Amino acid sequence: MRTGTRWLKPANIFRLFGFGLFIYLFLGFMVLPNWNTLTQIFNTTVKTVDPATGLETVRRDPWAVIRFFFAGNMGKYVLNSLKLGVFLVVTVNIVGISIVLLTEYFDIRGARILRLGYMTTLIYSGVALVTGYLFLYDNNGILTTALVNAYPGMDKNWFSGFNAVMFTMTFACTSNHMLFLRNAIRSIDYNTVEAARNLGARPMKVLWKVVFPTLIPTLFSLTVMTFITGLCAMSAPTLLGYDSINPEIVRLAGSSIADEAFPQARAALLSIILALFTIILLTVLSAYERRGHYLSVSKTKARLVKQKIHNPVANALAHVYAYALFIIYMTPVVMIIIFSFQTYSAIRMKTLDLGNWTLLNYFGQADYSYLTSRGTYRVREGAVSGVFSNADTLGGIRTSFILSAIAAAAACVIVVVAVNYIFKRKKTGALVEYALLFPWLLPTILICYSYRTYFNSSDVWYVGNTNLYYMHNVRLLIIIAYTVTKLPFSLRMIKAAYYAIDDELEDAARNLGAGGLTTMLRVKLPIILPSVLAVFALNFNALFTEYDMSATFASSYGTTYAMVMQSMTREEGLYGFNVNASGRRAASTVFIMLLSGLVLYLVYGVGARDLGERLALREKRRARRAKWAARLLPRKKAAEGSR
Amino acid sequence: MIRLENITVRFDRFTALDDISVQVNEGEFFTFLGPSGCGKTTTLRVIAGFIQPAAGRVMVRGRDITGVPIEERNIGIVFQSYALFPTMTVRDNIAFGLKIKKLPAAQIRDRVADIVSKVDLSSDQLGKAVSQLSGGQQQRVAIARALVTEPAIICMDEPLSNLDAKLRVQLRNELKHMQQKFGITTIYVTHDQEEALTLSDRIAVFNKGVIEQVGTPNEVYNHSKTQFVCNFIGDINRLAEETCALMQLDPAKAHYIRLERVPVNPQPDARMALLRGTIKSREYYGMYIKYTVQTPQQAVRSIVRNDGISIYEPGQEVSLGLNPLNVMSYPLDEEESP
Numbered sequence: 011m012r013t014g015t016r017w018l019k020p021a022n023i024f025r026l027f028g029f030g031l032f033i034y035l036f037l038g039f040m041v042l043p044n045w046n047t048l049t050q051i052f053n054t055t056v057k058t059v060d061p062a063t064g065l066e067t068v069r070r071d072p073w074a075v076i077r078f079f080f081a082g083n084m085g086k087y088v089l090n091s092l093k094l095g096v097f098l099v100v101t102v103n104i105v106g107i108s109i110v111l112l113t114e115y116f117d118i119r120g121a122r123i124l125r126l127g128y129m130t131t132l133i134y135s136g137v138a139l140v141t142g143y144l145f146l147y148d149n150n151g152i153l154t155t156a157l158v159n160a161y162p163g164m165d166k167n168w169f170s171g172f173n174a175v176m177f178t179m180t181f182a183c184t185s186n187h188m189l190f191l192r193n194a195i196r197s198i199d200y201n202t203v204e205a206a207r208n209l210g211a212r213p214m215k216v217l218w219k220v221v222f223p224t225l226i227p228t229l230f231s232l233t234v235m236t237f238i239t240g241l242c243a244m245s246a247p248t249l250l251g252y253d254s255i256n257p258e259i260v261r262l263a264g265s266s267i268a269d270e271a272f273p274q275a276r277a278a279l280l281s282i283i284l285a286l287f288t289i290i291l292l293t294v295l296s297a298y299e300r301r302g303h304y305l306s307v308s309k310t311k312a313r314l315v316k317q318k319i320h321n322p323v324a325n326a327l328a329h330v331y332a333y334a335l336f337i338i339y340m341t342p343v344v345m346i347i348i349f350s351f352q353t354y355s356a357i358r359m360k361t362l363d364l365g366n367w368t369l370l371n372y373f374g375q376a377d378y379s380y381l382t383s384r385g386t387y388r389v390r391e392g393a394v395s396g397v398f399s400n401a402d403t404l405g406g407i408r409t410s411f412i413l414s415a416i417a418a419a420a421a422c423v424i425v426v427v428a429v430n431y432i433f434k435r436k437k438t439g440a441l442v443e444y445a446l447l448f449p450w451l452l453p454t455i456l457i458c459y460s461y462r463t464y465f466n467s468s469d470v471w472y473v474g475n476t477n478l479y480y481m482h483n484v485r486l487l488i489i490i491a492y493t494v495t496k497l498p499f500s501l502r503m504i505k506a507a508y509y510a511i512d513d514e515l516e517d518a519a520r521n522l523g524a525g526g527l528t529t530m531l532r533v534k535l536p537i538i539l540p541s542v543l544a545v546f547a548l549n550f551n552a553l554f555t556e557y558d559m560s561a562t563f564a565s566s567y568g569t570t571y572a573m574v575m576q577s578m579t580r581e582e583g584l585y586g587f588n589v590n591a592s593g594r595r596a597a598s599t600v601f602i603m604l605l606s607g608l609v610l611y612l613v614y615g616v617g618a619r620d621l622g623e624r625l626a627l628r629e630k631r632r633a634r635r636a637k638w639a640a641r642l643l644p645r646k647k648a649a650e651g652s653r
Numbered sequence: 654m655i656r657l658e659n660i661t662v663r664f665d666r667f668t669a670l671d672d673i674s675v676q677v678n679e680g681e682f683f684t685f686l687g688p689s690g691c692g693k694t695t696t697l698r699v700i701a702g703f704i705q706p707a708a709g710r711v712m713v714r715g716r717d718i719t720g721v722p723i724e725e726r727n728i729g730i731v732f733q734s735y736a737l738f739p740t741m742t743v744r745d746n747i748a749f750g751l752k753i754k755k756l757p758a759a760q761i762r763d764r765v766a767d768i769v770s771k772v773d774l775s776s777d778q779l780g781k782a783v784s785q786l787s788g789g790q791q792q793r794v795a796i797a798r799a800l801v802t803e804p805a806i807i808c809m810d811e812p813l814s815n816l817d818a819k820l821r822v823q824l825r826n827e828l829k830h831m832q833q834k835f836g837i838t839t840i841y842v843t844h845d846q847e848e849a850l851t852l853s854d855r856i857a858v859f860n861k862g863v864i865e866q867v868g869t870p871n872e873v874y875n876h877s878k879t880q881f882v883c884n885f886i887g888d889i890n891r892l893a894e895e896t897c898a899l900m901q902l903d904p905a906k907a908h909y910i911r912l913e914r915v916p917v918n919p920q921p922d923a924r925m926a927l928l929r930g931t932i933k934s935r936e937y938y939g940m941y942i943k944y945t946v947q948t949p950q951q952a953v954r955s956i957v958r959n960d961g962i963s964i965y966e967p968g969q970e971v972s973l974g975l976n977p978l979n980v981m982s983y984p985l986d987e988e989e990s991p
Contacts (some may be wrong), residue, residue: 512734517730521729622785
């Protein structure tokens with residue numbers, strides 16, 4: 011009897027409910043929809059006509075889509091994606107390693123400014139970045155126009171297809187290098203560099219034999235992640251016109267059986283191929299990580315001192331290379347900022363009109379008159395509008411903001427609760443951990459595609475026979491997809507933060523009488539909160555500008571900011587529609603950069619301060635206020651005295 | 654006060670504590686001493702309730718608390734790392750246990766102020782983050798936090814191990830002073846024999862999950878019951894067979910003599926066996942000098958007070974005096990037995 015009562019404790023009921031909910035979510039939103047996609051491949055039907063009778067029969071042909079794959083041009087998409095992945099690994103690593111070495115290892119003048127430039131991709135990525143590059147480099151882009159004017163023989167369509175995707179993604183995908191490789195190089199024990207120099211190694215030998223080996227684990231992870239990014243690329247191939255897997259999946263998902271042969275099964279097959287590649291790569295990565303890392307055995311690490319390049323020619327070349335890269339990184343950013351304040355006519359003419367600045371791309375509306383084919387002028391009211399005055403753009407911002415914020419928060423909450431459990435229960439915790447890492451094995455496109463097809467029905471009993479792809483419901487589906495895809499990343503980061511919690515803190519709290527929930531909320535959560543907030547911010551930033559998933563859902567009820575931006579690139583100015591689309595796009599990009607920058611500052615700048623730093627800062631402010639008051643008060647008194 | 658009865662703790666197949674029994678008296682400063690992994694912290698965690706023993710009972714003032722939840726045991730702990738909550742101020746750290754007990758705010762304020770003055774912390778440190786305090790101040794906060802809930806017993810798990818040598822000595826004295834002021838029963842875990850000898854009323858010496866000896870510092874140092882205890886506590890010479898033969902000691906036993914009981918160039922004494930040898934090395938400790946003397950029988954170490962006059966150089970010939978009365982003898986270990 012006593013045992014029964016103890017078992018019914020609120021904590022146990024809560025745990026049971028939590029576990030039940032977790033299993034429901036895992037099976038219902040990770041396993042079943044994706045399993046459905048997998049089985050779609052083998053559910054293809056073909057029509058056959060009996061030549062003798064002329065009768066048409068429909069029969070199941072599980073291998074039809076596989077035969078189609080080998081017979082048709084589907085292989086092209088896979089090969090193109092693989093090609094992109096392989097080439098990106100080379101170019102992104104070259105640029106990524108270069109920028110990290112130039113800012114953190116070698117003594118290059120102006121390294122701080124260079125670093126800021128190289129880090130712009132942290133606040134400027136995805137569709138915003140690609141449309142920014144298009145703005146500069148496409149056939150009537152500002153830089154292309156300038157270059158063609160200077161060199162008339164130049165191909166003005168140079169920025170399209172594979173070259174354009176490679177160029178854009180090479181510079182867009184170095185964010186991880188700036189985050190992780192930079193950390194790795196900064197944590198090198200400088201004593202090892204000094205020891206190597208002391209033993210007679212020349213600077214390049216030190217770099218190659220001492221520094222690089224310690225970076226290999228990070229570089230390996232970055233290489234795998236870059237390859238997966240290339241393989242799963244979506245916004246760049248879509249906007250720049252390159253036939254790779256993901257855009258084709260989205261196209262097929264939106265196609266009907268009347269247009270082409272079993273499009274859904276083909277989309278599913280491509281998704282599965284993508285998933286297989288991802289699984290193989292992540293398996294290789296985790297096997298490598300398990301082999302261990304090169305860790306510093308030093309107890310007293312010395313901070314890395316930047317290395318001077320003593321050869322004057324090499325030094326000059328390094329500086330030229332560093333600043334050339336800086337120009338490549340900064341040009342789109344600067345141009346976008348400048349042109350966001352330019353009139354639509356200046357933007358359309360691709361010329362900078364220094365005497366005519368406007369805020370119309372941000373705020374307000376204006377009418378637009380244009381010449382019709384009949385030779386008469388027609389006015390379209392409110393055709394020129396700013397980001398914050400345009401209903402579509404504002405709607406996109408609102409949708410993205412709400413969906414991203416909810417999903418980013420949900421992912422953090424789920425992971426915090428799960429990690430607490432994982433650290434308490436080793437065996438069942440491992441199962442929970444694998445379940446949360448499961449979405450990493452599946453490309454985001456596969457997950458979204460699976461949701462779109464599986465929940466586009468009123469027969470899914472465990473969601474109350476509600477069609478989740480119907481009208482406003484799609485927003486819930488997008489939130490779930492966003493949350494699910496952000497779980498593995500959130501888990502890795504928050505789990506790492508959890509390791510920093512000293513076991514004795516929990517013991518101390520329990521010894522002082524705190525229960526499990528109190529310990530979690532009042533002791534552990536405040537410690538990991540900076541990391542949780544950082545994860546929330548990174549998730550939010552990524553989701554706020556994401557294009558791949560919302561494009562896969564392709565619903566007018568879930569039109570996100572990135573989709574609005576993408577749509578702005580089309581039919582600009584035609585019949586008086588979308589007149590200042592480029593300007594508004596530029597302003598949108600500036601807005602995204604500001605928002606992302608602000609979020610990153612709040613999280614890394616303000617949120618990362620510990621209590622001691624916060625109290626010291628408060629004390630400093632109080633002292634400053636007192637100092638000012640002391641300065642002002644005598645003046646005031648003197649003024650009163652003179653009166 | 655506290656009685657551990659036949660406590661056994663197992664981690665999978667490893668037996669961390671093997672049927673240990675010990676009693677700690679009211680108001681006593683009792684130390685668990687032993688090398689790393691000997692079971693002393695495990696015993697402390699059994700008393701605090703973090704570990705449930707596989708067998709045995711924990712009795713406090715005659716009440717069996719073996720199955721009592723951690724928070725209901727009324728035992729304060731000062732952890733090795735202090736385990737101060739980094740996201741809370743000093744005040745919040747100290748008041749944490751009182752807030753959990755849902756005491757009125759005024760009472761919490763008064764009790765925090767009272768304990769802060771008792772552990773010699775200044776009240777202007779209450780608003781600081783723990784990271785803004787020195788190691789010594791952090792230790793005081795940890796003690797204040799453990800004492801403010803007025804526990805019946807306080808357990809300290811190597812609370813001085815994170816401090817530098819000078820501060821360790823200073824705080825060691827303060828710790829003893831505080832314990833006497835509060836009169837609280839204290840269980841102290843350490844692997845530092847000097848700490849144990851200076852602080853404790855009694856010491857339990859642990860080895861491989863069992864208690865080898867319980868006694869006062871004098872008992873465990875001068876009358877070590879086992880070879881392990883005499884080897885672990887203080888520095889000691891084991892006498893070689895040839896030396897034992899010279900001193901006519903029982904060859905069926907292991908014989909030890911402490912370094913300070915081996916005078917260099919002693920006054921003639923009929924009871925002493927004299928060994929002649931040359932100084933092999935000299936270690937200078939300021940107040941003391943340690944010599945290693947190579948004799949024909951064995952290398953013998955001696956520690957002598959530095960009087961500034963009788964300082965011997967390496968290579969110098971000296972004689973060592975070994976008094977059989979100072980020799981501690983033990984039965985040979987199984988592997989040593991012929």
